[in-house]
Amino acid sequence: MNIVTAASLNVASASEPAQDLWQQSLRDAIRSPEELCDILQLPAEYCAAAKRASTQFNLFVPREYLAKIPPGQPEHPLLKQVLPLAEEELTVAGFSRDPVGDREALITSGLLQKYASRALLVVTGVCAVHCRYCFRRYYPYDSVPKGEENWKPVLEKIAEDPTIDEVILSGGDPWMLVDSRLQSLTDQIAQIPHVRRLRIHTRLPVMIPSRVTDTLLRSLTGTRLTPFVVVHINHPLEIDTQVVVALNKLIDSGAVVLNQAVLLRGVNDSVDTLESLCRDLVNLRVTPYYIHQLDRVEGSGHFEVSDTCAMEIISELRSRLPGYAVPRLVRERPGGANKEVLA
Numbered sequence: 001m002n003i004v005t006a007a008s009l010n011v012a013s014a015s016e017p018a019q020d021l022w023q024q025s026l027r028d029a030i031r032s033p034e035e036l037c038d039i040l041q042l043p044a045e046y047c048a049a050a051k052r053a054s055t056q057f058n059l060f061v062p063r064e065y066l067a068k069i070p071p072g073q074p075e076h077p078l079l080k081q082v083l084p085l086a087e088e089e090l091t092v093a094g095f096s097r098d099p100v101g102d103r104e105a106l107i108t109s110g111l112l113q114k115y116a117s118r119a120l121l122v123v124t125g126v127c128a129v130h131c132r133y134c135f136r137r138y139y140p141y142d143s144v145p146k147g148e149e150n151w152k153p154v155l156e157k158i159a160e161d162p163t164i165d166e167v168i169l170s171g172g173d174p175w176m177l178v179d180s181r182l183q184s185l186t187d188q189i190a191q192i193p194h195v196r197r198l199r200i201h202t203r204l205p206v207m208i209p210s211r212v213t214d215t216l217l218r219s220l221t222g223t224r225l226t227p228f229v230v231v232h233i234n235h236p237l238e239i240d241t242q243v244v245v246a247l248n249k250l251i252d253s254g255a256v257v258l259n260q261a262v263l264l265r266g267v268n269d270s271v272d273t274l275e276s277l278c279r280d281l282v283n284l285r286v287t288p289y290y291i292h293q294l295d296r297v298e299g300s301g302h303f304e305v306s307d308t309c310a311m312e313i314i315s316e317l318r319s320r321l322p323g324y325a326v327p328r329l330v331r332e333r334p335g336g337a338n339k340e341v342l343a
């Protein structure tokens, strides 16, 4: 097992200012199935399927992520997360466009409230990657408020509810917002006296690690709010030295960093893979917090792992790892007062 630790770092300094690197990475990201298949030397049938399936949900992959995938391996666990497949076109009973009840939880445009004491802001519809199993792949992002003025009603709603002590920035990926917008939003949330914690749900530290800049960290830790960052790493091969740098910066800034993964057939549905992931995470001071059963969104049926199999994996993990390194296996239930804990 190849375990990445902080001590194993040896990262060259970039000549470009850090502020610009991540935006350049977004501009350079792969959007074309043909280009992806060409770079990774995939058989023609994969390219044809990717072209068809990507008409429903675009392909988008940063080159940093693609660089972790060796050519000629169409079944590679990292590639499976981003390559549109013919299976996405299948209709599977029980799979829908709003699998977690987002519409039901909508308080006002941009504001969801599912659980007591927490409010979730959908601050943007854009991400640094399009995960093929994304539970929000059909979310009506056009309705997300644009511009600072339009966020005022959302912040007023939170200010009116003294039971809310935690605000979650989600999306899309909230760290796709530019720094000035993030800082302004965070400052405004911090002005609401009963809010104590700020939580960010993001895949950017894994997809484009250069996003974790000093300016970003100021928006995270520069207010009185206690900062939590929930990253999304599904497989140990996603963690390279650049990702380690980003995670270390987050943790050294004082944020609590947790990981949530999604259990995905053919990607990480093996005890050995998840053991390796959990060990790497705790070695990096990241808590393996949740492993989610798949949210049953249309087009993702081929990723589903049975509850029986999922619980067996967690049980075996428990026999191999210290308790703090074993994530809780959960499922989100539309309308539920909390996540269902399966193991």
Ligand code: SF4
Pocket (backbone or CB within 6 Å): 126, 127, 128, 129, 130, 131, 133, 134, 135, 136, 137, 171, 172, 173, 202, 203
């Ligand atoms: S980063 Fe999150 S929100 Fe964005 S596509 Fe992936 S799972 Fe969906």
